[in-house]
Amino acid sequence: MQITAEKKESTTSVATESSKREIFLPPDRERVREGGTPHVSAKNFSIFYGNFEAVKKVNADILSKYVTAIIGPSGCGKSTFLRGINRMNDLIPSCYTTGTLMCDGEDIYGRYTDEVQLRKKIGMVFQKPNPFPKSIFDNIAYGPRLHGVKDKKTLEELVEKSLRKAALWDEVKDRLERNALGLSGGQQQRLCVARTLAVDPDILLLDEPTSALDPKATAKIEDLIEELRGSYTILIVTHNMQQASRVSDYTMFYYEGDLIEYAPTKQLFTNPKDQVTEDYITGRFS
Amino acid sequence: MNNSSTKNGSRNAGRTIDIVNKGLKRRYRKEKRFRLYGILSIAASAAFLAFLLTSIVMNGYSAFLQTCIRLDVPIEAGMIDESNPKRSDFQGIIKSAIREYYPDVTERREKRELYSLFSSGAAYQLRNNVLDNPPEAGATLSLWVLADDDVDMLMKGHMKRDVPESERRLNDRQLRWIEKLENDDRIEKRFNTTFFTSGDSREPELAGIWGAVRGSFYTMLVTLALSFPIGIAAAVYLEEFAPKNLATDFIEVNINNLAAVPSIVFGLLGLAVFLNFFGMPRSTPLVGGIVLMLMTLPTIIIASRAALKAVPPSIREAALGVGSSKLQVVSSHVLPLALPGMLTGTIIGMAQALGETAPLLMIGMVAFIVDIPGGFTDPAAVMPVQIYLWADSPERAFVEKTSAAIMVLLGFLIAMNALAVVMRKKFERRW
Ligand SMILES: Nc1ncnc2c1ncn2[C@@H]1O[C@H](COP(=O)(O)OP(=O)(O)OP(=O)(O)O)[C@@H](O)[C@H]1O
Numbered sequence: 174m175q176i177t178a179e180k181k182e183s184t185t186s187v188a189t190e191s192s193k194r195e196i197f198l199p200p201d202r203e204r205v206r207e208g209g210t211p212h213v214s215a216k217n218f219s220i221f222y223g224n225f226e227a228v229k230k231v232n233a234d235i236l237s238k239y240v241t242a243i244i245g246p247s248g249c250g251k252s253t254f255l256r257g258i259n260r261m262n263d264l265i266p267s268c269y270t271t272g273t274l275m276c277d278g279e280d281i282y283g284r285y286t287d288e289v290q291l292r293k294k295i296g297m298v299f300q301k302p303n304p305f306p307k308s309i310f311d312n313i314a315y316g317p318r319l320h321g322v323k324d325k326k327t328l329e330e331l332v333e334k335s336l337r338k339a340a341l342w343d344e345v346k347d348r349l350e351r352n353a354l355g356l357s358g359g360q361q362q363r364l365c366v367a368r369t370l371a372v373d374p375d376i377l378l379l380d381e382p383t384s385a386l387d388p389k390a391t392a393k394i395e396d397l398i399e400e401l402r403g404s405y406t407i408l409i410v411t412h413n414m415q416q417a418s419r420v421s422d423y424t425m426f427y428y429e430g431d432l433i434e435y436a437p438t439k440q441l442f443t444n445p446k447d448q449v450t451e452d453y454i455t456g457r458f459s
Numbered sequence: 460m461n462n463s464s465t466k467n468g469s470r471n472a473g474r475t476i477d478i479v480n481k482g483l484k485r486r487y488r489k490e491k492r493f494r495l496y497g498i499l500s501i502a503a504s505a506a507f508l509a510f511l512l513t514s515i516v517m518n519g520y521s522a523f524l525q526t527c528i529r530l531d532v533p534i535e536a537g538m539i540d541e542s543n544p545k546r547s548d549f550q551g552i553i554k555s556a557i558r559e560y561y562p563d564v565t566e567r568r569e570k571r572e573l574y575s576l577f578s579s580g581a582a583y584q585l586r587n588n589v590l591d592n593p594p595e596a597g598a599t600l601s602l603w604v605l606a607d608d609d610v611d612m613l614m615k616g617h618m619k620r621d622v623p624e625s626e627r628r629l630n631d632r633q634l635r636w637i638e639k640l641e642n643d644d645r646i647e648k649r650f651n652t653t654f655f656t657s658g659d660s661r662e663p664e665l666a667g668i669w670g671a672v673r674g675s676f677y678t679m680l681v682t683l684a685l686s687f688p689i690g691i692a693a694a695v696y697l698e699e700f701a702p703k704n705l706a707t708d709f710i711e712v713n714i715n716n717l718a719a720v721p722s723i724v725f726g727l728l729g730l731a732v733f734l735n736f737f738g739m740p741r742s743t744p745l746v747g748g749i750v751l752m753l754m755t756l757p758t759i760i761i762a763s764r765a766a767l768k769a770v771p772p773s774i775r776e777a778a779l780g781v782g783s784s785k786l787q788v789v790s791s792h793v794l795p796l797a798l799p800g801m802l803t804g805t806i807i808g809m810a811q812a813l814g815e816t817a818p819l820l821m822i823g824m825v826a827f828i829v830d831i832p833g834g835f836t837d838p839a840a841v842m843p844v845q846i847y848l849w850a851d852s853p854e855r856a857f858v859e860k861t862s863a864a865i866m867v868l869l870g871f872l873i874a875m876n877a878l879a880v881v882m883r884k885k886f887e888r889r890w
């Protein structure tokens with residue numbers, strides 16, 4: 174196993190040293206190219222809330238242009254890890270990190286890192302839908318406007334494209350001027366997806382993007398992930414094993430803050446190395 | 460067996476249901492009682508409010524009317540100074556007009572008593588009238604001149620006619636003169652424009668609230684112009700940008716303490732710093748406004764911080780997530796959402812400041828000021844101080860003025876609160 178989750182006790186780090194990496198066995202999926210370059214790499218990366226270590230000394234490379242799923246029981250630190258990648262935890266005063274987390278060769282928590290630049294590059298859809306209390310149009314257009322798109326025509330096209338990608342266009346095309354808070358929970362979540370897509374990030378962090386959606390909308394989001402695969406690096410947190418195995422190339426399994434196992438999805442689901450992983454994916458505990 | 464078990468089960472269920480039902484009744488009773496308490500307390504406060512308002516209105520409404528006397532003023536040649544009409548002896552003209560109406564009053568003392576039925580403002584009324592449209596010699600002007608406050612009190616029923624002469628401020632002779640006016644339909648209560656257009660005066664019938672209203676207006680303008688931007692900026696900085704450390708904790712504690720400092724202390728501070736040290740002009744809206752700003756600032760900062768805190772963090776996350784800078788998050792998402800709360804806080808603070816007297820006493824705004832202030836550096840009174848001054852005056856006529864002034868003050872407070880509601884609605888619609 175080339176990409177491994179190192180439990181914090183193990184000192185021999187294999188995963189993060191890309192020079193040592195061999196080409197791992199591609200998962201049984203023709204679209205997964207062999208090998209890969211790390212896009213985000215964690216080295217002894219921990220996240221603390223005060224004294225509580227919510228993510229414990231994670232060592233892992235998230236590969237560029239692949240879809241990586243993060244699974245694990247509730248409260249195991251999935252969201253915390255995801256939010257750690259675009260420094261969303263900075264908002265929480267008691268939260269701090271140790272170790273390093275690199276993105277494109279730059280230390281995410283480095284002193285000179287511009288978090289605004291970083292967050293433009295690393296878009297995020299949050300676990301709870303959080304549209305702005307503005308019109309649907311403004312919700313989507315806000316990001317592009319921020320980054321300098323002024324032309325009305327371009328904005329309109331961008332809004333339509335993003336909404337179409339997020340499978341929301343048909344439902345809202347006649348009421349783009351209405352307040353986004355009037356949408357249903359699932360629609361709001363898709364709006365948030367569209368809002369993130371509109372800024373065109375390199376990395377997409379999706380925190381349970383489909384937990385509030387019906388099967389049809391879920392399928393559309395999964396189609397979207399399918400479509401984006403290969404052009405974006407995607408991390409998706411999900412409680413749905415089927416979804417993880419359907420959409421992802423790699424899967425990380427977290428348990429109580431530890432990254433227990435990180436492997437090609439097929440391998441993790443068919444032949445887990447760790448007993449806890451097996452218990453979890455077979456539903457023996459939750 | 461199967462049968463019995465279901466029976467057993469249903470009996471069990473029945474029992475639980477009974478317990479629940481019994482409990483339910485108690486719960487409903489409790490809820491009813493709770494609601495009753497709520498209604499009672501609201502009714503009690505409404506009753507107090509109603510009592511307060513009616514007593515103020517009952518006391519004060521008569522101040523909006525003022526007894527006037529119609530006086531025929533014959534203008535004879537030579538009475539008006541042709542070269543400079545302003546310098547004419549208007550007092551003399553009025554007196555001669557009064558003597559003409561009462562030809563049988565000749566004795567000096569009686570004359571003085573007679574003149575005292577008319578307000579000293581009558582001469583000014585005549586003066587204004589003459590200056591506005593100069594009469595020709597030989598014409599007779601028919602003027603409604605102000606009656607003295609004692610006459611006013613008599614006409615409004617605050618002074619009894621049937622008590623012994625020694626117990627009222629008007630003697631029998633004066634009563635007879637008034638009766639003559641009544642018989643001739645020359646005395647009536649008219650709308651009291653003086654009250655709304657003049658400043659303070661020693662004569663109740665000439666005293667008005669306008670000077671205090673203007674004073675309050677200028678003072679509030681200074682207070683608002685200073686405390687709103689400073690308060691909002693301080694709140695935004697403390698809430699959104701300041702690092703959370705000992706220094707900011709210290710500042711926070713101090714702000715909370717300042718909110719509880721007795722307002723007179725701010726007055727002393729204003730006296731020491733602004734008047735004595737910086738030598739700013741005494742008794743002026745400028746200094747009053749600054750002192751009230753110090754007093755309202757903690758209120759505004761605390762309310763604004765609460766409003767900022769109430770903005771859900773998910774909105775900040777959303778904005779940060781698409782690549783906003785901190786300032787952009789604050790200015791385009793947090794501030795618009797917090798603004799209604801901030802405005803409410805500001806208006807509450809301003810309403811507090813509008814009703815504040817104690818700190819203003821310290822900086823000399825309690826002085827007796829007749830002139831209507833024309834700017835920020837003119838000596839001025841403010842409404843609550845005016846109320847305080849009138850409430851302190853011995854004349855009976857000032858009692859109703861006090862209540863009327865309270866009504867005006869309440870009117871302003873209601874207007875301000877209405878404005879707050881309107882503004883809140885307006886900003887809410889924008890999102
Ligand atoms: N703001 C916070 N302050 C303190 N502790 C927190 C905070 N947010 C999360 N935690 C704790 O960190 C741990 C991990 O939380 P996290 O939200 O990452 O879980 P999760 O894996 O996303 O769970 P779920 O599947 O329910 O979303 C939990 O024990 C949680 O209680």
Ligand SMILES: [Mg+2]
Nearest residue numbers: 251252300380
């Ligand atoms: Mg989560």
